[in-house]
Amino acid sequence: MSDTADGVFRSLRFFNYRVWAAGAIVSNIGTWMQRTAQDWLVLTGLTHHSASAVSIVMSLQFGPQLLLLPVSGYAADHLDRRKLLMFTQAAQGALALGLGVLTIAGFVQLWHVYLFAFLFGCATALDAPVRQTFVSELVGDAELPNAVALNSTSFNLARMVGPAVAGIVIASVDTGWAFVLNGVSFAAVLVSLGYMRTYELRRGPRAVRTVGGFAAGFRYVWGRPDLRATVVMLFLIGTFGLNFPIFISTMAVSVFHADASRYGALSSMMAVGTVTGALASARMGRPRFSSMVISSAVFGIGCTIAALAPSYWTFGAALVVIGIASLLFLTTTNSLMQLSTEPEMRGRVMAIRLAVALGGTPLGAPIVGWVADHAGPRWAIVVGAASGFAAALVAARALAKERDGERARATLAAEE
Numbered sequence: 001m002s003d004t005a006d007g008v009f010r011s012l013r014f015f016n017y018r019v020w021a022a023g024a025i026v027s028n029i030g031t032w033m034q035r036t037a038q039d040w041l042v043l044t045g046l047t048h049h050s051a052s053a054v055s056i057v058m059s060l061q062f063g064p065q066l067l068l069l070p071v072s073g074y075a076a077d078h079l080d081r082r083k084l085l086m087f088t089q090a091a092q093g094a095l096a097l098g099l100g101v102l103t104i105a106g107f108v109q110l111w112h113v114y115l116f117a118f119l120f121g122c123a124t125a126l127d128a129p130v131r132q133t134f135v136s137e138l139v140g141d142a143e144l145p146n147a148v149a150l151n152s153t154s155f156n157l158a159r160m161v162g163p164a165v166a167g168i169v170i171a172s173v174d175t176g177w178a179f180v181l182n183g184v185s186f187a188a189v190l191v192s193l194g195y196m197r198t199y200e201l202r203r204g205p206r207a208v209r210t211v212g213g214f215a216a217g218f219r220y221v222w223g224r225p226d227l228r229a230t231v232v233m234l235f236l237i238g239t240f241g242l243n244f245p246i247f248i249s250t251m252a253v254s255v256f257h258a259d260a261s262r263y264g265a266l267s268s269m270m271a272v273g274t275v276t277g278a279l280a281s282a283r284m285g286r287p288r289f290s291s292m293v294i295s296s297a298v299f300g301i302g303c304t305i306a307a308l309a310p311s312y313w314t315f316g317a318a319l320v321v322i323g324i325a326s327l328l329f330l331t332t333t334n335s336l337m338q339l340s341t342e343p344e345m346r347g348r349v350m351a352i353r354l355a356v357a358l359g360g361t362p363l364g365a366p367i368v369g370w371v372a373d374h375a376g377p378r379w380a381i382v383v384g385a386a387s388g389f390a391a392a393l394v395a396a397r398a399l400a401k402e403r404d405g406e407r408a409r410a411t412l413a414a415e416e
Contacts, residue, residue, distance in 0.1 A: 008282045011147040016196045017138040023192025025154045027089070030185025032162025033169070034096055036264055037178035038113065039245045040170055041103065043253060044260075046110045051250045051380070053110065055369030057117045058245060062361035064121040065128070069355045073217055076129040076347025082201070085134060086193050088127035093186030095120050096179050103176030128358075129351040132334065136346070137201045145335040149282035152331050156278050156323070159271030167264025217348030226289065226340065227349070229398035230333050231356050233296060233391040237329065239360030240387035241299060243368045244270065247306070247384065248319070250377035256312045269316040273323020280324070281331040286339070289402070291332045293395040299325035300388025307381040325388075330357075 011017050039054055047053045065072075075084060099116045102108045132148075139147045166178045221227045248266050252258040258266070281287075302321035309315035333353065341349045372380035 008146075008279060009150065011139045011143050011150050014139050014143075014200075016200055017135075017147060019192045019195050020138055021150065021154055023188040023190075024151070025158060026188035027185045028155050028158030029162045029165070030096070030182035032159050032267070033166040033178045034182040035245065036163040036166035036267055037170060037175045038117070039249045040166075040260055040263065041108070041175045042110065042113055043249050045175065046108070046113065049250075049253050051246055051369040051372035051377070052366065053369075054246055054249060055243075055365035057113060058243070058365040059362035060114055061117040061121040061124070062358040062365075064118065064125040065355045065358040066362070068122060068125040069351055072126050072129050072354075073348035073351030075126060076133050076351060077344065078347075079130075081130045081134040081137065082193055082196065082198070084130050085127065086190060088123050088130070089186050089189045089193070091123040092120060092127070093183045093190075095123065095183075096186070097183030100176045100179030100181075100183060103179060104174055105176075108176070125354075128354050129347055132350050132354070133338070133346050136338065136343075137203055140202045141339065144338060145284070145287055145331075146282055148334050148338075149278050149284075149331050152278035152327055153275055153282060156271050156274035156327065159274055160268045163264040163267030163271070164261075165264075167261040170260045170264075217345065217352055220341075220345055221349060221352055224340075225398060225401065227337060229394055230292070230337060231352065232394050233292060233329075234333060234353060234357040235360050236387045236391045236394070237296060237299065237326075238357035239364035240368065241303065241384040241391075242326065242357070243361070243365055243380070243384065246365065246368050246372055247377065247381050250372045250380065251306075251315060254377055256315070258312065262312070266312075266316055266319060270319035270323045273320035273325075274327045275323075276320075277324040277327030278331065281328060281335075287332045287335040289336065289395070289399055292329060293392055293399060295325045295329035295332065296388050296395060297392035298388075299329060300385045300392065301325075303381050303385035303388060307378045307385060329391075333357075 012021065038057065042053050042057055043049055043051075095116055099108070099112070102112055135147045135151060136144050169175075169178045169181070221231060244267075248270070249263065252263040252266055256262075299322060302318055302325055306315055306318035306322060309318055334350075337349055337353055338346055368380045368383055371383055
């Protein structure tokens with residue numbers, strides 16, 4: 001294997017990570033099939049191109065990140081992460097199968113999708129912080145940034161395949177079969193978790209069970225200027241910028257009048273960018289705060305180009321730019337927040353990160369959906385562009401303060 005490959009894929013040297021990655025890529029493809037099929041079903045099957053309905057589904061699916069924050073953070077810090085993942089992955093698989101059966105049988109209604117989105121969101125809220133902190137048990141802290149980036153690569157390689165496959169399944173068979181295939185795909189993760197060498201897991205110190213542990217997580221984050229700035233940036237972009245189901249579906253249907261396969265292709269185009277961004281992150285060493293300034297600004301630029309795109313293909317090219325920027329931003333925040341946090345606090349800190357990044361959706365998605373319905377999809381994307389530029393300003397201000405502090409400390413040391 002070449003030096004470059006060793007640098008990019010070095011986490012694959014660990015047996016447990018190889019097993020995890022193999023199961024994850026299968027499940028991730030199913031996840032993207034479901035997301036694409038779910039948005040298409042709501043937009044074209046259960047409503048008449050209602051962006052607001054899509055935004056409600058997003059709100060219900062991501063709202064539990066905030067609702068279950070005390071439980072999810074506690075679970076990630078105190079419980080056996082491998083066993084908890086087996087439970088949450090099995091629950092998500094069962095829910096996907098249930099929605100698929102309802103859809104294939106012809107009984108599905110909009111409120112069914114709302115209910116399943118909420119239940120799926122509850123399972124995901126418990127799963128996500130555990131899954132992200134579990135990576136350090138697979139490879140250790142030294143390779144954590146690389147493993148996080150490779151996880152993102154896997155997720156976004158699936159993003160290239162899943163939507164395109166979903167488009168074919170929807171056009172040739174039925175939307176419900178995309179849900180069923182996703183349900184079956186969770187078996188791959190369950191098998192991978194079962195085959196792991198548990199004696200090779202790198203379990204760090206666990207949090208002590210004390211009263212006020214949840215509040216301690218908030219105090220810890222808010223007391224750190226770097227973490228506080230990162231959380232504010234995540235809120236801005238997560239709430240108003242990461243509404244891709246609304247952006248892509250409404251532009252595809254209302255502006256470019258695309259069919260299911262061309263709609264799925266747009267999501268795959270964006271995945272080209274996210275895979276590129278993830279691989280670039282995997283090649284990097286220790287993540288830097290300055291990377292968040294650049295990536296959030298480029299995210300704003302990409303959204304601006306997408307909002308002005310005159311054609312289907314120009315819009316697709318802009319999605320590539322947005323994908324690169326969003327992945328560099330998200331992987332940097334993930335690695336920085338984990339590596340700069342004590343191991344016994346990581347579960348709560350990552351739960352807060354996810355709650356802010358995804359839990360803002362119940363606020364942002366209805367706003368963006370309303371803008372798309374009343375002012376048009378292009379103006380909805382402008383909202384996303386503004387979030388990127390605002391986040392860049394927050395990061396630049398925090399970086400300037402940090403450098404001023406370093407200069408002041410250096411001056412004081414020289415005087416002494």
